[in-house]
Every structure is written in C-alpha cells, then in structure tokens.
Amino acid sequence: MSRSVLITVGLVLALLAVQSVRLGREVLVRLEVLSTAATDSLQWTLSQAEIEQLKLENAVLSARNAQDLSQVRREFDILYSRVAIIRESQTFKSVREAPENAQILQRVMARIDTLITYIDGPDEALLFGLPQVSEILRANRDDLRVLALAGLVEHARTTEEKRLSLFAILSRLAWVVLALCVALGLTALMMGRLYQRGKRLAERTRFAVARMRAMITSSLDAILVVGDDGRIQEVNGAAETIFGYSKGEATGADMAELIIPDHLRDAHEQGMQAYLAGGTPKVVGQGRVQLQAKRKSGEIFPVELSITASQSAEETVFVSYLRDISDRIAAEEELTRTRDEALAGERAKADLLTVMSHEMRTPLTGVLGAVELLDGTALSPDQRDYLSAIRTSGDRLMAHVNDVLQLSHLETGVDYEHQRIFNLSDLVQELIDTHQSTARRGRNDLSLHCSLGASGDVLGRPVALKKVLVNLVENALQFTTDGAVSVDVQRLGQGDTVEISIADTGAGIAERDLDRIFEDFIRLDASYARSSEGTGLGLAITRRIVVALGGDISCESELGEGSLFTISLPLPASHAGGAVDAAPAELAPVLTAPPAPAPQQSLDISRSEDTPVRILVVEDNEINRLLVERMLTNLGHQVVLAPGGAEGSRLRAPNGLI
Structure with a gap:
C-alpha cells in the first residue's frame, strides 16, 4: 500500500473529524441557547404583571383611610416595576416590536402615567380619587392579559424556529458521522493488512528482544x-x-x-x-x-x-x-505528621475557645449577678444610670462570647437536633409577633406572607431554623428605619423544598461586599459598622446552620435600597402530629441548646413566706458562690455553700438539704 494512499485516507479522516466536531459544538451551542432561553423569565414576568395588577386592585378596594394608602402605593410600585421591565428589557423586545402589542403597551403606560398623578399626590387626593383609580385599573386588566398571551405566542414562534434550525444541523451531523464511520471502517481494513505485514516482519527480525x-x-x-x-x-x-x-x-x-x-x-x-x-x-x-x-x-x-x-x-x-520510593514514603510520613499536627491544632483551638468562653462567662456571670443585687439597693439616679450601662455592656459581652463559642461548635460539628414534626406557619408567626415591638421602635412595618399549601406541618429541626430566622429578621430590623421588613414563606411546587425570603428597605449592601458578608468576623464599614455593634459572626453562623440543615442561602442587595435574603431548605410536608426523631446517623450536625435535665422535684424558692428551705449551693467560683448565697438569703432561705461536688455530697443531708 503506497504512502500517498495512507496520507489521503488520513486527510479525509481528519476533515471528517473536524467537521463532526464543528457540527457537534454547534449543536451543543444551540442546545445551550434553548436550555438557557429566557422562557421562564418572560412568562413569569408577564404573569406577575397580571398578579400585581390584581393585588393593586385589591389594595385599592380595601383602602378605607389614610393608613391603608401605604399598601396601595407599595403595590403600585411593584406593578410599575413589572411594566417597566416589559417596556425596557431585551427579553421582551420581540413582543414589543409587534404593532398590536406596541399599541397595547402604549395604552398601559398611559394609564400608569395617569395613576402616578394619584399615587404621588397627597393622601387626601389619593383617597378621594380611589374610585377613578379603580376604573383605570379595570380598563388596564384586559390589556395586560392580551399582552401576556401575545408574549406566549411570540415565544412559541421563536422556539419553533430554533428547533427547526437544530434539526437541520443534526441532519448534517448525522451524514458526517456516517461518512466518518465508513472511512474508519476502510481505515481499519487497511490497518489490519499493515498489522499482518508488521507481525511477519517482527517474527523474522526478533524486534521484541x-x-x-x-x-x-x-x-x-x-x-x-x-x-x-x-x-x-x-x-x-x-x-x-x-x-x-x-x-x-x-x-x-x-x-x-x-x-x-x-x-x-x-x-x-x-x-x-x-x-x-x-x-x-x-x-x-x-x-x-x-x-x-x-x-x-x-x-x-x-x-x-x-x-x-x-x-x-x-x-x-x-x-x-x-x-x-524511600523519599516518597518519607514525604508521605511528613505530610501525615503535618496533618496530625494541624488537626491537633484545630482541636486545641476548639478546646481553647471552649475553655476561654467558660473562663470569661464565669466572671461575667458574677458581674451580672452583682449588678442584679446592686439594683435592689438604694441608688441615686446617676448610680442607677451607671448600673444600667454596666448591665448593657455585660449583656453585650456575654452575647459576643456566646457567638464565638457557637461558631466553634459549628466548625467541630458538635450537638445534634433530631428531626421532628412542627408547624412552620406557627413558628414564623410567633417570631414575627415577638419582633413587632422592635419593628415599632424603628418605625418599621413588619409583615408575613405564608403559602405552604393545605398544611403548615413540616418535618425538620425547628430550633436551628428559628435561630436562622431570628438572626435574619433582627439583622433586617437593625438596619432599617422608617421602612418595611417582609417575610415570605412558600413551598416550591409539590416538592420538599421551602423557600423563605426576608426583604427589607434598609441600608443595603454594596455589590462588592455581597461575596464576603457570610465570612467570619466581617462587618461592613460603609453602612453596617456605623449603625451597629457586634462580632461580625451573625451571618457566618447563619450560613453554617443553613448548610448543616441541607439548604442554601443567598443575598441580593443594592446600597441604599435594601436587601433580600433567600433561604431554600428541605422541609417535607407532614400531616401527622407529634415529634418524630430521625436516626442520628442521618442527621447533619446543628448547634442547639442542650436539653435541660429533668428535676427530681419541683420547688418554688422565689418566696420565703410559705416555703423557706435550706439550699445547698455547689459552685467552684467563689464570687459566684457568694452572689448566689446573697440572692437566696434575700429571698429568706438558708444557704449552705460547697466549692465542689465532693464537698457538696458530704454536706447533703436526707432531711431537706437540697
């Protein structure tokens, strides 16, 4: 077989391979375009425009006084943003270019501009003009529906064109692949002949040796x-x-x-x-x-x-x-030793944090206890102000110590909370009710919207989830003044995923800082640092708990406009009551408060008139022992002190000493 034939076959194979690769890449590009098309965004935005129209109509019909007008203006702002997206976004360009759609959009925008004169006017004018606003909205409803249907028709047309184009490319690719297979078959025949020839040559020349x-x-x-x-x-x-x-x-x-x-x-x-x-x-x-x-x-x-x-x-x-491999084994041993030393260092760090938190909380407990005792004495107004400052600083320092300890526990994966069935709607409503007073202090509107289907019962870990929501709601309220904080809870489709969004109209976060707000000890100088105090661990702890629960958390924000934190968690719906513990091997570690031991007897020691008792106090810290003794003595009880468990066991008597 001549060399020129081999070269020709090789060139044909190369050309066919290049052509198949080119067509294959074009198919992948077309498929990616189809898969990433803005279908969902187009349909969702058009349908949301209708929904926001209905919400605004409902808010107008429900408005009775000036206090209700804030909801009307809020719903109008949302509707205005939806219509603005349809008017300006590149996604809706093909929809807008249709002449009939352009006329509809022009009418809608004309009505929106008319509504602006009412919305931006004084409360009295808006309240008086609500019937006219309602009439304009009714006229706008049909146009929005027609616009949504036109968008769906336009999307179907463009999608069909892309499918036909992809079919043509696939047809060409099939012919190229067929030709390539034929060429490979011919090549295989030629290579077989070459192999036999080479084998005979190898046997004669002892090439293998x-x-x-x-x-x-x-x-x-x-x-x-x-x-x-x-x-x-x-x-x-x-x-x-x-x-x-x-x-x-x-x-x-x-x-x-x-x-x-x-x-x-x-x-x-x-x-x-x-x-x-x-x-x-x-x-x-x-x-x-x-x-x-x-x-x-x-x-x-x-x-x-x-x-x-x-x-x-x-x-x-x-x-x-x-x-x-002596050097490699030595290197592996060195790596193993280095790894063990690093792990030992991590364990030592965790142990140090635990010990230091205890050593810091013990004197802090003494300080705060002494403050409580001092608060019951005769103090001048200035002294009482100083005492309040001590209590506030002590409480804040205790919170910082607890944050560091909680972060250490999350990193080492200690403690588990078993899954159980609980009512998610009740949990979130209770959290909202608890923070209403905080919201009022900042002149904020704190609201909840919950959409979980037929039942709000879910299977999950409520203590950890509540910790996450408390952190995010308090964070939103802390950085929002004269604004609104809304919590939205909804189940995504019929699956197990629940999405919880916390939105605020507060200070917002710069785009450059969004990637690092969940890092440890991060506090942003632009807005957060001047208006708050803390360790910078709140969002870091929140993210660790969410990940441990099998979910994810994200943030969208614009500086000066507000923030939106979104959590997605697996919380399967449940129609059964009661608590259900999951197998520990299946649980991710979540830091929770350890359960309190059940007392052997219930005893009210707050009043000494009916139940004065002898009480054994076992405490290794001398200052805390004296403070507890003073508190209990002030309540009229007899106190026996012991610095440790062994001394406490010897002092404990069977006839009433507890």
Whole structure:
C-alpha cells in the first residue's frame, strides 16, 4: 500500500473529524441557547404583571383611610416595576416590536402615567380619587392579559424556529458521522493488512528482544529480567545504582537471595511455585505493588514493584520494574505528621475557645449577678444610670462570647437536633409577633406572607431554623428605619423544598461586599459598622446552620435600597402530629441548646413566706458562690455553700438539704 494512499485516507479522516466536531459544538451551542432561553423569565414576568395588577386592585378596594394608602402605593410600585421591565428589557423586545402589542403597551403606560398623578399626590387626593383609580385599573386588566398571551405566542414562534434550525444541523451531523464511520471502517481494513505485514516482519527480525534491551538500558527505574528458574538474566544501570550490585554480580544470581528481604523470601518462593503451577498470581500482572527490597549493604527499603510475565516457546521470562520510593514514603510520613499536627491544632483551638468562653462567662456571670443585687439597693439616679450601662455592656459581652463559642461548635460539628414534626406557619408567626415591638421602635412595618399549601406541618429541626430566622429578621430590623421588613414563606411546587425570603428597605449592601458578608468576623464599614455593634459572626453562623440543615442561602442587595435574603431548605410536608426523631446517623450536625435535665422535684424558692428551705449551693467560683448565697438569703432561705461536688455530697443531708 503506497504512502500517498495512507496520507489521503488520513486527510479525509481528519476533515471528517473536524467537521463532526464543528457540527457537534454547534449543536451543543444551540442546545445551550434553548436550555438557557429566557422562557421562564418572560412568562413569569408577564404573569406577575397580571398578579400585581390584581393585588393593586385589591389594595385599592380595601383602602378605607389614610393608613391603608401605604399598601396601595407599595403595590403600585411593584406593578410599575413589572411594566417597566416589559417596556425596557431585551427579553421582551420581540413582543414589543409587534404593532398590536406596541399599541397595547402604549395604552398601559398611559394609564400608569395617569395613576402616578394619584399615587404621588397627597393622601387626601389619593383617597378621594380611589374610585377613578379603580376604573383605570379595570380598563388596564384586559390589556395586560392580551399582552401576556401575545408574549406566549411570540415565544412559541421563536422556539419553533430554533428547533427547526437544530434539526437541520443534526441532519448534517448525522451524514458526517456516517461518512466518518465508513472511512474508519476502510481505515481499519487497511490497518489490519499493515498489522499482518508488521507481525511477519517482527517474527523474522526478533524486534521484541531488541526493544526490550533498549527499554532496560534507558529506564530510570530498576529493571530485572528473571527466568522461571529464579535467576537474573538482565539488569539495567538503574538497578546497579539502587541495589549496589554490578551487572556482573547480579547476572546469573538467584534474585531471591540477592534483593528479597529474609522475612519475605518464603512468601516469594511459594508465590512463584503457585504461579508456575497454574495458580492465581498475587503479584505478577497485578500492576503496581508496594513491597520491601534489600540492598547489597543489607538495608531494607520500600519499593514500588510491577512484574510482567513474557512467555515464549522456550521459557517464561519475568520482567520486573522496581522504583525506590524511600523519599516518597518519607514525604508521605511528613505530610501525615503535618496533618496530625494541624488537626491537633484545630482541636486545641476548639478546646481553647471552649475553655476561654467558660473562663470569661464565669466572671461575667458574677458581674451580672452583682449588678442584679446592686439594683435592689438604694441608688441615686446617676448610680442607677451607671448600673444600667454596666448591665448593657455585660449583656453585650456575654452575647459576643456566646457567638464565638457557637461558631466553634459549628466548625467541630458538635450537638445534634433530631428531626421532628412542627408547624412552620406557627413558628414564623410567633417570631414575627415577638419582633413587632422592635419593628415599632424603628418605625418599621413588619409583615408575613405564608403559602405552604393545605398544611403548615413540616418535618425538620425547628430550633436551628428559628435561630436562622431570628438572626435574619433582627439583622433586617437593625438596619432599617422608617421602612418595611417582609417575610415570605412558600413551598416550591409539590416538592420538599421551602423557600423563605426576608426583604427589607434598609441600608443595603454594596455589590462588592455581597461575596464576603457570610465570612467570619466581617462587618461592613460603609453602612453596617456605623449603625451597629457586634462580632461580625451573625451571618457566618447563619450560613453554617443553613448548610448543616441541607439548604442554601443567598443575598441580593443594592446600597441604599435594601436587601433580600433567600433561604431554600428541605422541609417535607407532614400531616401527622407529634415529634418524630430521625436516626442520628442521618442527621447533619446543628448547634442547639442542650436539653435541660429533668428535676427530681419541683420547688418554688422565689418566696420565703410559705416555703423557706435550706439550699445547698455547689459552685467552684467563689464570687459566684457568694452572689448566689446573697440572692437566696434575700429571698429568706438558708444557704449552705460547697466549692465542689465532693464537698457538696458530704454536706447533703436526707432531711431537706437540697
């Protein structure tokens, strides 16, 4: 077969391959365009415009006084933003270019402009003009519906065009692939003929032996050729360097006696006998195996070994490739030691945080207890102000210590909260009710919208979830004044995922800071640092808890306009009541407060008139012991103090000392 024929076949194959790759990439691009088309955005925005229209109509019909007008203006702003997107977004360009749609959109915008005169006017004018606003909205309703239907028709048309184009490309690709397969078949036939020719040449020239010698000579690894009698037939220069034997010393010697350590020699001989007898090989042909070898000096060192058997009519030859891996093993041991030291350092850090939090909280407890006692004494107004400042600072410091401790626990994965069935609607409503007073202090409107279907019962971890929501709601209220904070809870479709959004109209976050707000100890200088105090751990702890619950959290914000935090969590709907504990092995670690031990008896020690008792106080901190003694004594009780458990056990009497 001439060389020109091979070159021609190769060029044809290359051209067909290039063409198939080009068409394949074009198909992928078209598929990606189809998969990333703005269908959902187009349909959702058009349908949302109708929904916001209805919401605004409902708000207008419900408005009775000036207090209700804020809701009317809020709903109008949302409707205005939806219509503005339809008017300006590139996604709706094809919809707007249709003449009939352009007229409809022009009418809608004219009505919107008319409504602006009412919305932006004073409350009295808007309240008086609500009937006219309602009439304008009714006239606007049909146009929005027609616009939504026109958008769907336009999308169907463009999608069909893309599908037909993709079908044409796929047809061309099929022909190219068919031609490529035919060419490959012809090539395979030619290669088969070449293979037979090469095989005959190899048999005549003993090419395999020459190739083996070249490999043995040039290899950087030790290569030993050993016969089935166990004696070395050939070694390369790398083998001489690694084992310390010259080629003359190694050739003809028994390999087992030369390089195999004494404790492995019996296993080697048994394995060779089993292999030659037709048994299952343990090393030969098994790829890389890590063993030990012996140098001429007697040193035992680790090697990576690969043995291949080559059979001929005369004998079986074993070709062994050996690599000295002493340096690699030493490096691995160093890495292991470094890893262990790093893990020990992490454990030490966690232990230090735990110990330090205890050592800090113990004196803090004494300070706050002394403040409570001092508060019950006769103080001047200035002294009471100073006392309030001490209490506020102490409480804040205690909160910071608790944040650091909670972060440490989340990083080490301690504590579990079992899954149980709870009512998500009630949990969120209770949280909203609890924070209404905080919202009022900042002159904020705190609202809740919950859409969970037929039942609000879900299976999850309520304590951890409540911690997340408290952090986000308090964060929103903290950075919002004279605005609104809304919480939206909804189940996505019929699945298990629940999406919770917390939106505010507060200070907002700059785009450059959005990627780092969930990092540890991050506090933003532009707006957050001047209006708040804290460790910068709130959002970091929130993100860790959400991830531990199997969900994710994201933030969208614009500086000066507000923020939107969105959480997606797996919370399967449940119609059964009661608590259900999941198997601990299936739970992700979530930091929760440990359950309080059940008391052996219930005793009211707040008043001494009816129930004065002798009370045993066991506390290792002397200051805290004295403070607790003073508090209980002020209540009229008799107190016995013990600095530890052993002393407390000796002082405890069976007739009333507790």
